[in-house]
Every structure is written in C-alpha cells, then in structure tokens.
Amino acid sequence: MTHTITLQYFDGCPNWRHTLSDLREIVSQDPDLSLTTERIESPEQAEARAFRGSPTVLVDGVDPFADSDTPVGLSCRVYRTPDGRAWSPTSIQLRTAIAAAGT
Numbered sequence: 001m002t003h004t005i006t007l008q009y010f011d012g013c014p015n016w017r018h019t020l021s022d023l024r025e026i027v028s029q030d031p032d033l034s035l036t037t038e039r040i041e042s043p044e045q046a047e048a049r050a051f052r053g054s055p056t057v058l059v060d061g062v063d064p065f066a067d068s069d070t071p072v073g074l075s076c077r078v079y080r081t082p083d084g085r086a087w088s089p090t091s092i093q094l095r096t097a098i099a100a101a102g103t
Helices: 016-028 043-048 091-101
Strands: 003-009 033-039 056-059 079-081 084-086
Touching: 003 016, 003 091, 016 033, 016 091, 056 091
Parallel strands: 003 033
Antiparallel strands: 003 056, 079 084
16 A cells, blocks of 8 residues: 655754655655655645644644644644654654554
C-alpha cells in the first residue's frame, strides 16, 4: 500500500528542516512512500488547513501526532518524545506513525 507523507511548515520556524531530513531518509528506504512539502503562508491558510505548527507531518492527510491542546496557527510545534519535549518527532516516532497508517 502506498502512503503519502506531507510535511507542512512555515518559513518563520527552522525546526521543519530536521524533520524533512528524517523523512527523506525514511522515504528513501521504502518505495511505497512518497514525500511532499506544503508551505503554510498565512494565518488564514493555517486555519483552513488545521495547521498545528511547524513542522506538522501528515500521513495520508492525517496528523498522527494530533493533540487537541495544540493550537492552530503559525507557530513552532513542540512534540512529546521519549527524551522529553522536542521541536520534532524522533525518527523512531516518525517510522512508527507511518507504519501504523498501514494497519
């Protein structure tokens, strides 16, 4: 089954670059994955896309890290990781979220 991974980001937050690097590595190892990026350019677009901050990872259009407490808007997103709060999910968290999409 093919899965589309989308990285949403906005230019005001540099944290998406690390996530993009991790996603490129993951996608390069699995021919059933494709990767796209989507730059969010305005508060209106953030609202329309339910963008919960940069970086946001969507797997087949679904945010596997969704948290109803995370506000919509142009901000840097914070993730819960095994090592505490971080600006990006870990590579293992990304792989797990992508694998879960297939079940």
